[in-house]
Amino acid sequence: MKVSELVEKLGLVVYSGKQGLEEEISGGYVSDLLSDVMGHAQESHVWVTLQTHKNVMAIASLKDLSAVVLISNNKPDDDMLAQSQDDGVPVLGTNLPAFEFAGKLYNLLHEDGIV
Amino acid sequence: MELFKADLHTHTVLSPCGDLEMSPRNIVARASDKGLHILGITDHNSTRQCQVLQEAAKPYNLLVLTGAEVTSKEEAHCLAFFETHEQLAEFQLYLDEHLPNIPNDPDKFGYQVVVNLEDDILYQEERLLISAIDQNVNQISQKVRELNGLFIPAHVNRGRNSLIGQLGFVPFDLSFDALELSKHITYEQFIKKQSYLEGNTFIQSSDAHFIEDIGTAYTHFYMEEASFEEIRLALHNKQGRKVALAS
Numbered sequence: 001m002k003v004s005e006l007v008e009k010l011g012l013v014v015y016s017g018k019q020g021l022e023e024e025i026s027g028g029y030v031s032d033l034l035s036d037v038m039g040h041a042q043e044s045h046v047w048v049t050l051q052t053h054k055n056v057m058a059i060a061s062l063k064d065l066s067a068v069v070l071i072s073n074n075k076p077d078d079d080m081l082a083q084s085q086d087d088g089v090p091v092l093g094t095n096l097p098a099f100e101f102a103g104k105l106y107n108l109l110h111e112d113g114i115v
Numbered sequence: 116m117e118l119f120k121a122d123l124h125t126h127t128v129l130s131p132c133g134d135l136e137m138s139p140r141n142i143v144a145r146a147s148d149k150g151l152h153i154l155g156i157t158d159h160n161s162t163r164q165c166q167v168l169q170e171a172a173k174p175y176n177l178l179v180l181t182g183a184e185v186t187s188k189e190e191a192h193c194l195a196f197f198e199t200h201e202q203l204a205e206f207q208l209y210l211d212e213h214l215p216n217i218p219n220d221p222d223k224f225g226y227q228v229v230v231n232l233e234d235d236i237l238y239q240e241e242r243l244l245i246s247a248i249d250q251n252v253n254q255i256s257q258k259v260r261e262l263n264g265l266f267i268p269a270h271v272n273r274g275r276n277s278l279i280g281q282l283g284f285v286p287f288d289l290s291f292d293a294l295e296l297s298k299h300i301t302y303e304q305f306i307k308k309q310s311y312l313e314g315n316t317f318i319q320s321s322d323a324h325f326i327e328d329i330g331t332a333y334t335h336f337y338m339e340e341a342s343f344e345e346i347r348l349a350l351h352n353k354q355g356r357k358v359a360l361a362s
Contacts, residue, residue, distance in 0.1 A: 034189070
């Protein structure tokens with residue numbers, strides 16, 4: 001599944017990094033601790049978090065993640081947006097809290113046989 | 116140059132996790148007993164106990180460095196110090212503006228009180244001080260810079276509530292005066308894992324929450340005198356001033 005399909009199916013806001021919307025998704029990871037994501041997220045995962053600072057993008061790029069989803073209507077900081085544009089990793093947004101968003105994401109990826 | 120022993124990370128009764136024995140007069144008496152020359156007062160997200168500490172230290176040969184341990188949006192703890200009462204007051208306004216309005220429950224987290232030299236309660240902080248403020252580490256560093264203060268990410272070796280614990284690394288564009296190690300690690304053990312941080316100034320402090328913890332870790336400062344500007348010079352290894360870890 002591509003990031004753009006995820007955006008469409010779950011009604012996500014695209015804040016930045018549109019050039020990355022055609023990347024494939026291999027799964028998801030939910031965490032607000034960057035060192036944990038660094039250790040455990042896998043390539044092409046979608047990262048679900050409430051953190052909105054630019055160091056999130058540093059980790060997302062290093063780990064080759066396919067997108068970052070900000071939960072509970074959290075808005076990205078300006079420097080996070082700029083970094084996302086530079087790196088081409090999309091920053092997306094949802095109104096849902098992490099638990100509910102992760103449930104929907106899991107169901108969607110599971111139906112597609114991805115997880 | 117003279118040698119000064121500095122423990123730059125101490126909590127008081129104002130921090131919810133600070134023991135009720137951590138009153139200004141107890142703290143300065145203990146710091147003096149332990150042979151410290153410089154003591155940093157760093158309550159969580161508040162500077163409100165600092166001036167009483169300065170008063171309490173007057174009978175002793177002890178410089179009190181006034182500041183706070185700020186919890187950033189990333190939940191990384193950072194020490195900030197200011198030289199004048201005006202700068203400190205300005206930083207307090209910044210903390211008041213950015214601390215979320217979550218009430219403290221003293222039964223669960225502990226009391227948050229400012230006390231005077233006689234241990235009478237002057238003020239009770241209603242908002243929970245261990246919350247994260249809504250500013251990231253770069254924004255906090257910038258604010259400290261504007262007020263000509265000192266900015267030192269706290270216990271960076273720790274797995275939680277530290278820059279490296281929360282982010283996995285020290286951001287390359289973050290401006291700081293030194294990095295602090297907790298007392299649970301030596302510089303050699305730390306730098307083996309984080310070799311990219313070699314060349315920075317490191318301090319070590321006790322992070323005391325109980326009286327007996329004060330001075331259990333400290334840093335040697337080689338300076339002309341114990342003053343804010345001399346400390347800044349030492350942290351930047353300038354004009355012959357320098358710091359060395361005591362462990």
